Amino acid sequence: MRFINNSNLFGATLIIPGVLLLSLFYLYPLLYSLYISLHDFRLIRPDLTEFVGFRNYFEIFLDEEFLNAFFNTLIYVGIALPFELVIGLFLALALDKITRGKNVIRAFLIVPQFLAPLAMGFIWKFMYNDDLGIINFFLRYVGIERPPLWIADPAISLYSCIIVEIWACVPIFMLLLSAGLTTLSSEIIDAAKIDGANAYHRFRYIILPHLKPIILVTLLIRGMDSFRIFDLIYGLTQGGPAMSSDVLSLYMYRSGMLDRQFGFAASAGWIMVFMMLIASYILIKVMYRDGINKQ
Amino acid sequence: MNSGEKKLVTISWIILSVSLLIWLFPIIWFLLASFKNPRNLYDIFSFEFSLYNYYEVFNTYPIATYMKNSLILAVLACLFAVTIGTLIAYGLSHTRFRFKTQTTIFIFLIRLIPGMAVMVPLFIIFSSLGLTNTYPGLIIAHTSMSIPLVVIIMLGYLSDFPKELLDAAYIDGCNRFSVIFLIVFPLIKPGLAVVAIFTFIGSWNNFDISLILGYMPEYKTLPVGLAGMGNKYGILWHHIAAAGAVYIVPTVIMAIALSKYVISGLTAGAIKG
Numbered sequence: 001m002r003f004i005n006n007s008n009l010f011g012a013t014l015i016i017p018g019v020l021l022l023s024l025f026y027l028y029p030l031l032y033s034l035y036i037s038l039h040d041f042r043l044i045r046p047d048l049t050e051f052v053g054f055r056n057y058f059e060i061f062l063d064e065e066f067l068n069a070f071f072n073t074l075i076y077v078g079i080a081l082p083f084e085l086v087i088g089l090f091l092a093l094a095l096d097k098i099t100r101g102k103n104v105i106r107a108f109l110i111v112p113q114f115l116a117p118l119a120m121g122f123i124w125k126f127m128y129n130d131d132l133g134i135i136n137f138f139l140r141y142v143g144i145e146r147p148p149l150w151i152a153d154p155a156i157s158l159y160s161c162i163i164v165e166i167w168a169c170v171p172i173f174m175l176l177l178s179a180g181l182t183t184l185s186s187e188i189i190d191a192a193k194i195d196g197a198n199a200y201h202r203f204r205y206i207i208l209p210h211l212k213p214i215i216l217v218t219l220l221i222r223g224m225d226s227f228r229i230f231d232l233i234y235g236l237t238q239g240g241p242a243m244s245s246d247v248l249s250l251y252m253y254r255s256g257m258l259d260r261q262f263g264f265a266a267s268a269g270w271i272m273v274f275m276m277l278i279a280s281y282i283l284i285k286v287m288y289r290d291g292i293n294k295q
Numbered sequence: 296m297n298s299g300e301k302k303l304v305t306i307s308w309i310i311l312s313v314s315l316l317i318w319l320f321p322i323i324w325f326l327l328a329s330f331k332n333p334r335n336l337y338d339i340f341s342f343e344f345s346l347y348n349y350y351e352v353f354n355t356y357p358i359a360t361y362m363k364n365s366l367i368l369a370v371l372a373c374l375f376a377v378t379i380g381t382l383i384a385y386g387l388s389h390t391r392f393r394f395k396t397q398t399t400i401f402i403f404l405i406r407l408i409p410g411m412a413v414m415v416p417l418f419i420i421f422s423s424l425g426l427t428n429t430y431p432g433l434i435i436a437h438t439s440m441s442i443p444l445v446v447i448i449m450l451g452y453l454s455d456f457p458k459e460l461l462d463a464a465y466i467d468g469c470n471r472f473s474v475i476f477l478i479v480f481p482l483i484k485p486g487l488a489v490v491a492i493f494t495f496i497g498s499w500n501n502f503d504i505s506l507i508l509g510y511m512p513e514y515k516t517l518p519v520g521l522a523g524m525g526n527k528y529g530i531l532w533h534h535i536a537a538a539g540a541v542y543i544v545p546t547v548i549m550a551i552a553l554s555k556y557v558i559s560g561l562t563a564g565a566i567k568g
Contacts, residue, residue: 006461010471011392018379018442019398025439026405026413033416043419091314094307105311107554109318113561114550116500118518119543122535123325132532134324137339171318172561179562199303228409231502234522249411249503256415257507269412276407 030273037266056263057271066268068243069251072158076247077226080165081219087166088173089211093203095174096181106175113171121235124164125151128236151237154244161233161245168232169222180214181207213287220283224276248272322547329536336533348537358538360513361520367430368505368516369498372437376494377487379438380445381453385475387446388453389461399450405443414507421508428511436504441494448493448560452486453479489560492553496546517542 040052060066091109095102112120127133128150139147150160184207192202230249233239239246239254248268256265328336332343333351352358383402387395417436418427426432456479464478465471480487505516515523521538524531550557 006390006471008391008393011386011390011395014382014386014390014475015392015398018383018446019401021379021435021439022402022405022442025417025436026408029413029416029420030408032420033412036416036419091310094310097304097307098311099304103554105315106558107551108315109311110554110558110561111322111547111550112318114496114500114546114557115322115543116502116518116546118500118502118522119539122521122539123321125530126325126328126532126536127321129532132337132339134339167318167321175558175561224407224409228411230411231518234502249409252411252415253503253507257418262415262419265415269409269415272409272412273407276409280407 030269033266033269036262037270039263041262041266043260043262052263056267060264060267060271063264065243065246065255066251066264069239069246069248069268070271072245073227073229073247075158076162076165076229077223079159080162080169080226081223083166084169084173084222085215085219087170089177089215091170091174092177092181093207095178106178110171110175112168113175115168117168117229117231118235120164120168121232124160124167125236128160151245152241154242157237157241157245161236164232164236165226165229169226172222173218176214176218177211180211184210216283216287220280223279227276227279228272322543325536326540326544328532329540331533331536333533348533349541352534352537352541355534356520356524356538357512358517358520358541361515361517362541364433364509364514365499365516365518368433368437369495371434372441372498373491373494375434375438376441376445377491380442380490381449381480381483381487382475383442384446384449384453385479388450389456389458402443402446406447410440410503414503418507427508428514430514433505433509433514436508437498437501440501440504441497444493444497445490448490449483449486452483456483485556485559488553489556492549492556493560496549499546 037056038051038053039049040055042049095106098105115123127135130136130147130149130152133150135150136147148156151157188206189202192206197205228249229247230253233245233247233250237245239250249272252265252268252272255261255268327342329348330344330346331348332345333348335341335343383398386392387399392398421427421432421436424432426435460478460482461474464474469477500518501516502518502522505519506522509515509519517538521535521542524534524538
């Protein structure tokens with residue numbers, strides 16, 4: 001029996017204003033962007049704006065700049081995520097083994113998570129610099145005469161960005177997986193030990209299945225954040241040199257804000273939204289299926 | 296503990312020490328560069344302490360204005376987003392609002408939307424409303440950006456909230472609104488602290504919204520100012536280092552000093568979200 005009368009109407013007065021604000025900020029621009037993407041949009045001369053159907057979507061897939069950004073983004077996410085997961089898991093397991101100083105180490109390792117991505121970009125641009133960066137100084141010191149030009153070389157600049165992305169995101173993987181590890185009761189591990197399971201078996205058949213839901217959620221969240229990466233690459237390379245590290249968000253910024261190709265920017269935005277929906281749908285399906293199997 | 300276990304602990308310590316170095320060195324190196332005399336910036340291992348970089352960067356760029364803007368946005372967006380978001384979370388967890396499920400799904404879906412997909416049309420909308428390069432426009436944008444995370448984290452705190460307390464306060468004469476502000480808010484202070492830290496840092500670190508909606512010099516935030524420095528005159532590393540240090544030190548200190556809250560917030564946001 002509830003006494004307090006938290007009715008539908010009262011709930012609505014709490015929820016509706018915030019939801020309206022969110023709609024104004026997210027939903028309306030998205031719908032507007034759908035409108036733009038289906039029209040030959042003229043900002044200055046609205047009277048010349050005409051409906052063109054899916055033409056922008058067809059044309060954008062013929063645009064080399066878009067395709068380049070599209071595949072770079074896929075490479076970026078596809079390479080960064082597995083590395084982040086494996087290194088993060090590795091560190092979480094190491095953190096789980098030690099007893100003293102755990103919280104201090106965790107507190108310091110998590111710092112990059114709170115750095116502005118733009119600042120990270122600059123920090124690593126400074127490290128990568130050929131003249132005054134410490135990486136190439138060190139490589140020359142150990143005898144490599146022509147060290148890689150990390151972000152100035154179009155052939156590897158995307159991968160240099162990926163290294164920074166991995167550096168930036170391993171801490172959150174580590175933190176979440178180590179939180180998952182602490183909820184695993186030591187009795188189960190001890191029981192497995194008594195039954196003769198070695199370290200590999202304990203990892204493969206106890207720890208990994210236990211962490212699976214957390215791994216999936218983290219992959220989902222991180223994957224989407226990497227997919228829309230903007231600040232970090234803006235700080236590092238601005239997509240250059242020669243578009244070699246261009247990604248979708250940068251493409252949208254450039255085509256929408258600088259080139260005033262609003263149709264392309266809007267279409268690219270909807271393609272991204274669509275891809276995100278599919279990816280998260282698949283991951284949630286996987287999680288849901290696992291949840292059912294467990295019961 | 297047998298010898299194999301001991302070895303594992305030792306290996307773990309080695310791995311963690313190395314990773315501490317990997318994750319902290321770039322930041323420390325960058326901060327050190329900001330205190331380096333610009334004359335020997337190119338000389339990797341010489342270090343002559345000087346505050347000249349700071350002196351110069353504060354005199355060359357309106358850093359104080361950038362800082363003021365960043366601070367105003369972070370504080371106000373934090374205040375608004377925490378209030379609005381917590382009210383939504385309370386509505387979703389403790390009232391009989393009819394569209395709870397739909398609203399929750401809506402808020403989770405919003406987290407999936409790529410920022411840039413919203414920003415370009417939003418720029419057109421805000422321009423036509425005259426909201427670009429104004430504090431209200433920027434504050435609305437920063438607030439809305441932070442609300443979904445507040446809702447998701449606060450749902451975690453509020454769904455455990457004992458309903459009996461609400462009833463007791465109601466019987467004792469609170470009305471439905473004062474229950475929220477007099478009973479609920481004080482009791483979920485730890486949660487509010489967590490989301491406040493997150494929204495503050497989120498706004499402080501935000502770059503894309505400020506870049507697109509506040510590009511005039513008097514409305515630039517620190518990151519937008521910083522990005523502008525990188526391009527205009529080529530790269531003046533001693534400027535970037537000093538301005539960058541001013542920009543990142545507050546968040547680094549916050550993250551370490553409040554690590555207990557920060558860690559609980561990160562895990563709550565991701566695992567429950």
